[in-house]
Amino acid sequence: MQRVRRRVTLPDKRVSEEAFKMNELKAKPIYLDYQATTPTDPRVVEAMLPYFTEKFGNPHSRNHSFGWEAEDAVEVARGQIAKIIGASAKEIIFTSGATESNNLALKGVMKFYGKKKPHLITVVTEHKCVLDSARHLEQEGYKVTYLGVKDNGLIDLEELKAAITDETALVSVMGVNNEIGVIQPLKEIGEICRERKVFFHTDCAQAVGKIDLDVDDMKIDLMSISGHKIYGPKGIGALYVRRRPRVRVIAQITGGGQERGMRSGTLPTPLIVGLGKACDILSNEMAEENARIEELRDYTLKRFRDRLEDIYVNGDEHERVSGNLNISFAYVEGESLLMDIKNIAVSSGSACTSASLEPSYVLRALGVDEELAHTSLRIGIGRYTTKEELDEAVDAICTAVERLREMSPLWEMAQEGIDIKSIEWAEH
Amino acid sequence: MAYSEKLIDHYENPRNVGSMDKNETSVGTGLVGAPACGDVMKLQIKVTPEGIIEDAKFKTFGCGSAIASSSLITEWVKGKSLDEAGSIKNSQIAEELALPPVKVHCSILAEDAIKAAISDYKTKNGAVEVDAAE
Numbered sequence: 001m002q003r004v005r006r007r008v009t010l011p012d013k014r015v016s017e018e019a020f021k022m023n024e025l026k027a028k029p030i031y032l033d034y035q036a037t038t039p040t041d042p043r044v045v046e047a048m049l050p051y052f053t054e055k056f057g058n059p060h061s062r063n064h065s066f067g068w069e070a071e072d073a074v075e076v077a078r079g080q081i082a083k084i085i086g087a088s089a090k091e092i093i094f095t096s097g098a099t100e101s102n103n104l105a106l107k108g109v110m111k112f113y114g115k116k117k118p119h120l121i122t123v124v125t126e127h128k129c130v131l132d133s134a135r136h137l138e139q140e141g142y143k144v145t146y147l148g149v150k151d152n153g154l155i156d157l158e159e160l161k162a163a164i165t166d167e168t169a170l171v172s173v174m175g176v177n178n179e180i181g182v183i184q185p186l187k188e189i190g191e192i193c194r195e196r197k198v199f200f201h202t203d204c205a206q207a208v209g210k211i212d213l214d215v216d217d218m219k220i221d222l223m224s225i226s227g228h229k230i231y232g233p234k235g236i237g238a239l240y241v242r243r244r245p246r247v248r249v250i251a252q253i254t255g256g257g258q259e260r261g262m263r264s265g266t267l268p269t270p271l272i273v274g275l276g277k278a279c280d281i282l283s284n285e286m287a288e289e290n291a292r293i294e295e296l297r298d299y300t301l302k303r304f305r306d307r308l309e310d311i312y313v314n315g316d317e318h319e320r321v322s323g324n325l326n327i328s329f330a331y332v333e334g335e336s337l338l339m340d341i342k343n344i345a346v347s348s349g350s351a352c353t354s355a356s357l358e359p360s361y362v363l364r365a366l367g368v369d370e371e372l373a374h375t376s377l378r379i380g381i382g383r384y385t386t387k388e389e390l391d392e393a394v395d396a397i398c399t400a401v402e403r404l405r406e407m408s409p410l411w412e413m414a415q416e417g418i419d420i421k422s423i424e425w426a427e428h
Numbered sequence: 429m430a431y432s433e434k435l436i437d438h439y440e441n442p443r444n445v446g447s448m449d450k451n452e453t454s455v456g457t458g459l460v461g462a463p464a465c466g467d468v469m470k471l472q473i474k475v476t477p478e479g480i481i482e483d484a485k486f487k488t489f490g491c492g493s494a495i496a497s498s499s500l501i502t503e504w505v506k507g508k509s510l511d512e513a514g515s516i517k518n519s520q521i522a523e524e525l526a527l528p529p530v531k532v533h534c535s536i537l538a539e540d541a542i543k544a545a546i547s548d549y550k551t552k553n554g555a556v557e558v559d560a561a562e
Contacts (some may be wrong), residue, residue: 333466335491339431339439350466350491359466371463407445407495409470409487410463425462 034382077276086214101224108249117169152316175207180315181324190219232278236271294322340400438496456549
């Protein structure tokens with residue numbers, strides 16, 4: 001395997017010429033895992049820097065200028081975040097990330113309203129932090145309904161309607177799935193929930209900056225936001241909590257009563273400024289950026305299809321965000337494929353890449369055959385991805401798939417016309 | 429996951445990839461694992477009339493460890509008698525390749541594959557002898 005020297009091309013070269021020189025000296029792999037995390041935009045870093053050093057004040061210090069300066073910056077950021085989801089600044093609560101936001105939304109709402117309404121509805125393909133919060137609530141005696149998904153990854157709205165009862169306090173459905181990138185019908189879900197007077201929470205960690213969001217139009221009551229998925233820093237997130245009609249949550253972290261008592265702890269001013277700046281950039285550039293990424297995504301898929309047979313896109317091909325391409329390369333196990341393309345950073349739904357040795361629960365929920373779930377790669381395209389990088393990645397992946405198929409007994413059987421489902425395999 | 433150099437070498441330059449005619453009397457074929465579990469190994473041996481494995485081939489659908497385990501075992505069984513080949517233990521493979529604990533099942537699959545190939549060969553040739561006696 002040849003290692004290719006390469007650097008990520010960032011648009012703003014003012015920030016760190018030194019860093020660029022360093023990068024050129026090191027062999028740099030191609031990053032195609034933007035759903036896992038994103039690099040912090042240099043403009044975000046630039047906005048954050050003063051708040052580590054000269055503007056270091058505690059935003060909760062009420063009696064001197066250091067505190068005021070930090071507080072002002074926090075409030076500007078709150079406004080920038082609120083703006084891209086159509087909320088008002090007062091409705092934004094800062095957290096450490098989407099995992100905490102999801103915990104606060106689910107546990108906080110259920111614990112406040114749960115005596116009268118102990119029922120929560122969520123979806124089997126949610127992120128583990130939503131599912132795990134739901135499991136904990138179940139252990140405490142709350143009732144949880146897990147909606148299935150159709151084979152395109154979207155929920156059935158009729159099933160949702162049928163699942164809501166007089167005891168339902170909250171419906172939690174993610175905006176965009178982290179593995180397959182499908183977009184749930186948020187507006188329709190919001191309408192159903194509002195009509196039945198049930199709160200609607202949506203985990204939008206993967207949706208912010210990828211699709212247009214408006215909490216009023218979509219009748220969203222709570223929304224989780226992550227910093228590091230949108231070219232902001234890690235360790236910061238937000239929860240939108242509607243004020244009219246008011247949604248109340250029981251704090252999961254208590255202390256000094258910051259964030260209107262919903263989340264105590266000193267606010268990390270630099271991280272908040274970074275999240276605000278990341279949102280501000282999205283407000284201006286989102287449409288253009290997503291159009292560019294979509295073109296790259298479609299180009300990449302076409303190149304795969306031109307060269308390889310028996311590949312399948314997982315999740316709806318149209319109702320999905322532009323930067324996500326989740327493909328099963330039949331007859332080739334995902335981890336062995338990843339080993340072959342060491343220079344390319346992607347993820348796999350293969351069991352062998354997970355600690356549990358189970359293939360992706362999301363793909364299985366779609367009804368993807370287990371053997372195909374083992375063969376999936378998630379290719380994430382983002383702000384700094386270039387066409388050249390994708391060309392190189394497609395070539396490397398196709399070459400690896402061809403090599404591994406030559407080595408695959410399943411491929412051999414398929415070529416001989418043997419249906420692998422007709423064989424009695426000894427499951428182990 | 430950090431893999432040993434030997435494992436990576438077997439993965440990158442697998443030995444004895446290929447197929448033999450499974451209908452030939454001198455060939456024993458073992459097919460073990462399941463696609464749903466993420467690994468399937470096909471291991472074939474060609475046996476001389478004296479009962480020595482003169483050639484071995486494999487094809488594997490599975491992770492890097494599964495590919496390396498099957499590649500290694502084809503190397504090991506060549507030139508061995510059926511009894512010698514059948515006594516190879518998965519722990520020897522796991523040790524040679526320094527398999528991490530979650531990958532030990534790959535070495536078990538390789539052991540199962542050679543046992544299945546030997547058994548297939550014996551069944552076939554047992555049947556031939558019976559035919560000849562009739």
